[in-house]
Amino acid sequence: MSTQDIGDRIDFYPTHQIAGYRVRIGRPLPFGATLVAGGINFSVYSNGATSMSLVLFDHGAKEPKAELPFPPAFRIGAVFCMIVFGLDYESLDYGFRADGPFQPERGYRFDSTKILSDPHARLISGRDVWGAPPDWSDIYPYRSRVLMDDFDWGDDTPLRTPPEDLIVYETHVRGFTRHPSSGVSAPGTFMGLREKIPYLRELGVNCVELLPIFEFDEHSNPNTNPQTGEPLYNYWGYSTVAFFAPKAGYAATGAHGMQADELKTLIKELHQAGIEVILDVVFNHTAEGDERGPTISFRGLDNTTYYMLTPDGYYYNFTGTGNTVNCNHPVVRNFVLDCLRYWASEYHIDGFRFDLAAILERAPDGTPLPNPPVLEQLAYDPVLRDCKLIAEAWDAGGLYEVGNFPNYGRWSEWNGKYRDVVRRFLKGDSGTIGEMAARIAGSPDLYWARGARASVNFITAHDGFTLYDLTAYNDKHNLANGENNNDGANDNNSWNSGAEGPTSDPWINRLRMVQMKNALAILLTSQGIPMLLAGDEFGRTQQGNNNGYCQDNEVSWLDWGLAEKNSELLRFTRALIAFRKAHPTLRGGEHPRGVDYVGSGFPDVTWHGTNAWQPDWSPWARVLGVMRCGRHAKGGSERDQHVYVVMNCHWEDHEVALPVLPEGTEWRLFADTSAFPPYDVCDLGKEPSIIVPHRYLVRARSTVILVESATEGTPA
Amino acid sequence: MPSQVDLVETVGTTVIAITGELDSSSSTPLRDRLMALIPDSGQVRLDLSGLTYISSAGLRTLLLVYRRATSRGTQVTLTGIQDEVWFVMSATGFLNLFDVEGKPEP
Numbered sequence: 060m061s062t063q064d065i066g067d068r069i070d071f072y073p074t075h076q077i078a079g080y081r082v083r084i085g086r087p088l089p090f091g092a093t094l095v096a097g098g099i100n101f102s103v104y105s106n107g108a109t110s111m112s113l114v115l116f117d118h119g120a121k122e123p124k125a126e127l128p129f130p131p132a133f134r135i136g137a138v139f140c141m142i143v144f145g146l147d148y149e150s151l152d153y154g155f156r157a158d159g160p161f162q163p164e165r166g167y168r169f170d171s172t173k174i175l176s177d178p179h180a181r182l183i184s185g186r187d188v189w190g191a192p193p194d195w196s197d198i199y200p201y202r203s204r205v206l207m208d209d210f211d212w213g214d215d216t217p218l219r220t221p222p223e224d225l226i227v228y229e230t231h232v233r234g235f236t237r238h239p240s241s242g243v244s245a246p247g248t249f250m251g252l253r254e255k256i257p258y259l260r261e262l263g264v265n266c267v268e269l270l271p272i273f274e275f276d277e278h279s280n281p282n283t284n285p286q287t288g289e290p291l292y293n294y295w296g297y298s299t300v301a302f303f304a305p306k307a308g309y310a311a312t313g314a315h316g317m318q319a320d321e322l323k324t325l326i327k328e329l330h331q332a333g334i335e336v337i338l339d340v341v342f343n344h345t346a347e348g349d350e351r352g353p354t355i356s357f358r359g360l361d362n363t364t365y366y367m368l369t370p371d372g373y374y375y376n377f378t379g380t381g382n383t384v385n386c387n388h389p390v391v392r393n394f395v396l397d398c399l400r401y402w403a404s405e406y407h408i409d410g411f412r413f414d415l416a417a418i419l420e421r422a423p424d425g426t427p428l429p430n431p432p433v434l435e436q437l438a439y440d441p442v443l444r445d446c447k448l449i450a451e452a453w454d455a456g457g458l459y460e461v462g463n464f465p466n467y468g469r470w471s472e473w474n475g476k477y478r479d480v481v482r483r484f485l486k487g488d489s490g491t492i493g494e495m496a497a498r499i500a501g502s503p504d505l506y507w508a509r510g511a512r513a514s515v516n517f518i519t520a521h522d523g524f525t526l527y528d529l530t531a532y533n534d535k536h537n538l539a540n541g542e543n544n545n546d547g548a549n550d551n552n553s554w555n556s557g558a559e560g561p562t563s564d565p566w567i568n569r570l571r572m573v574q575m576k577n578a579l580a581i582l583l584t585s586q587g588i589p590m591l592l593a594g595d596e597f598g599r600t601q602q603g604n605n606n607g608y609c610q611d612n613e614v615s616w617l618d619w620g621l622a623e624k625n626s627e628l629l630r631f632t633r634a635l636i637a638f639r640k641a642h643p644t645l646r647g648g649e650h651p652r653g654v655d656y657v658g659s660g661f662p663d664v665t666w667h668g669t670n671a672w673q674p675d676w677s678p679w680a681r682v683l684g685v686m687r688c689g690r691h692a693k694g695g696s697e698r699d700q701h702v703y704v705v706m707n708c709h710w711e712d713h714e715v716a717l718p719v720l721p722e723g724t725e726w727r728l729f730a731d732t733s734a735f736p737p738y739d740v741c742d743l744g745k746e747p748s749i750i751v752p753h754r755y756l757v758r759a760r761s762t763v764i765l766v767e768s769a770t771e772g773t774p775a
Numbered sequence: 776m777p778s779q780v781d782l783v784e785t786v787g788t789t790v791i792a793i794t795g796e797l798d799s800s801s802s803t804p805l806r807d808r809l810m811a812l813i814p815d816s817g818q819v820r821l822d823l824s825g826l827t828y829i830s831s832a833g834l835r836t837l838l839l840v841y842r843r844a845t846s847r848g849t850q851v852t853l854t855g856i857q858d859e860v861w862f863v864m865s866a867t868g869f870l871n872l873f874d875v876e877g878k879p880e881p
Binding site: 147148149150207209210211244245248249250310311312315316317320321323324327 | 798799800830831832834835838862863865866867868869872
């Protein structure tokens with residue numbers, strides 16, 4: 060009999076009847092709810108439960124329509140599994156009721172009064188429309204639903220862009236288009252973001268990194284704005300309710316339960332535009348908080364497995380949020396792996412950024428492990444092989460692992476040290492030149508074994524000041540967050556350029572514009588993976604708030620009117636991105652060696668001061684020149700022009716002597732941040748000659764980018 | 776209102792009108808009825824001007840019917856899609872998978 064003839068099989072038929080439903084024993088794997096011939100296979104793990112029921116609701120109904128206890132024969136090991144026949148999957152909500160001991164001192168917190176979400180639920184209903192007032196009396200607020208995973212991807216695959224060629228753009232799905240100025244048809248949604256793809260293409264970025272999109276509850280913030288009395292939200296979403304489910308409230312079709320299709324369509328079209336998608340994933344804690352928090356799923360199914368517990372049964376809090384996920388427990392490890400495999404294969408995700416990833420280094424008792432199994436497993440997983448793995452290599456429990464994160468040659472990191480030193484350089488601090496050189500070269504001191512591609516360079520991110528605010532505020536202004544300005548980082552390394560906050564002083568506003576350009580010029584000419592914060596390309600402000608996690612309003616939303624108002628900065632950013640893409644010598648995946656290994660007459664990277672070939676590493680130095688030899692581009696495998704970048708963070712002008720180029724070539728000016736537009740930057744290949752060859756007056760607090768070109772009248 | 780199917784045949788073209796709401800409960804009967812009505816060749820216009828709601832399962836049924844029909848050589852075009860249904864089909868990407876009258880060029 061050929062497989063084509065297997066239209067019918069014995070196990071397509073029920074063997075039992077429970078609560079009026081026709082059922083048979085299910086399959087333990089995969090976990091979750093899976094459509095099978097004639098029915099749905101439900102499978103859930105609980106090591107400690109003494110009994111388990113499947114609870115079925117008509118979609119949205121207040122009371123369950125049936126409760127089906129798993130008979131003893133439907134349990135394999137610690138897995139309860141059952142196929143239920145004849146269900147209409149689309150009009151169904153389901154959950155589990157687990158019974159077992161309530162002995163907190165031993166870690167058991169079973170509560171049979173609760174209906175629990177499926178940890179593997181691929182669709183969640185309950186917060187279907189962002190901000191819509193929830194029914195707080197609902198006995199089952201986050202309802203698992205069944206998803207048909209049959210999306211037509213056509214020929215789409217993850218893009219597999221080499222990491223060192225990425226230009227990452229970090230954004231929040233809702234904040235990106237929620238502002239009325241966005242001009243999209245479905246503001247604040249996946250569809251809205253999709254309508255902005257032409258903008259992203261024009262900007263030139265080739266990767267978007269989305270703040271958490273796994274289902275979370277925006278209403279989980281109990282605070283109000285003390286200034287206005289308005290409720291505050293969990294706007295960023297770093298508090299996962301369901302790890303396999305996209306946030307319904309981020310979909311224009313979430314009310315219809317079609318968020319998965321809408322997100323997949325967004326990803327497919329981003330890929331068509333050459334833009335990768337990286338998800339910010341939060342495996343360090345869940346939305347259940349500590350023992351005072353809600354029991355949503357994990358606590359009620361297997362508290363001792365999923366969470367790190369103290370010897371007397373309380374929650375370790377290495378995350379600052381109440382609980383810590385027990386990521387190196389073998390069961391949880393598999394859960395993380397299943398989850399990421401699912402997103403990589405079903406959603407074609409190109410990579411993941413792990414929030415507070417140092418948590419993933421910890422053993423169940425919180426001790427950092429030298430060889431954390433979960434990190435090793437992710438690094439070598441066959442399904443995830445082409446996915447970027449990026450660690451935020453610290454946690455709230457004091458583990459700071461930038462440069463030391465267990466990496467298996469595979470993990471890259473948010474380089475917090477890059478951010479810190481570039482900020483200090485920009486405001487003119489002394490003693491930064493030596494470290495600046497290391498950071499610009501891809502931080503060989505941190506990532507010598509992994510190469511520059513391990514370093515995600517950033518100056519701003521969602522967490523902290525925006526780029527404009529970095530140039531406009533000395534101090535954070537977080538009163539609107541309802542925590543007496545105690546939240547958010549204090550060590551911002553920011554400088555307000557002469558006045559705190561908005562000012563009418565044209566000199567200060569000019570300086571802020573130039574400082575933003577300096578930051579972007581340094582970032583986009585550094586080796587490593589540059590990451591921009593959405594809106595920084597046109598001067599977005601959060602009015603000095605450096606912790607906008609709760610601000611679902613104009614503080615956080617991108618004001619697209621600024622793209623017009625600050626078109627000068629947008630034009631500059633676009634040009635810089637195009638320049639980076641055109642010059643592989645800026646994008647080496649390996650660190651420079653400091654020698655000439657291709658016979659070009661110049662080492663791959665050389666350092667300079669106000670005099671060529673004489674870098675000034677002294678503490679009081681504030682000028683740094685870096686020349687990248689074009690013949691060494693990508694380890695000598697590509698041919699490029701030489702590029703010279705001079706950074707002057709001093710408050711005085713400096714006349715800089717440039718390295719002399721071979722006969723027939725000269726330095727031409729691509730960008731000078733001190734110049735007014737249109738002379739601040741030019742189109743690729745249209746770079747003008749400089750007035751005096753080999754000398755350039757680098758103005759106070761400015762950055763100059765020069766590129767090698769054939770002298771006029773000389774064949775290239 | 777559950778969905779209904781009405782057939783109008785003109786010379787060379789078959790017009791099939793789907794009215795009402797198309798969700799999982801009406802999907803299976805609709806699929807069987809459509810497959811019976813769609814001829815093995817020629818042109819079919821699916822008139823959706825009376826379709827007021829379509830669910831996820833409804834979209835899948837429509838696409839399944841469309842693919843079965845086109846794979847056996849029938850040319851199928853969707854017409855008269857109402858704004859709300861159009862919006863859902865656009866947001867979920869389904870619009871791109873059909874031949875649709877009046878669809879803007881990408």
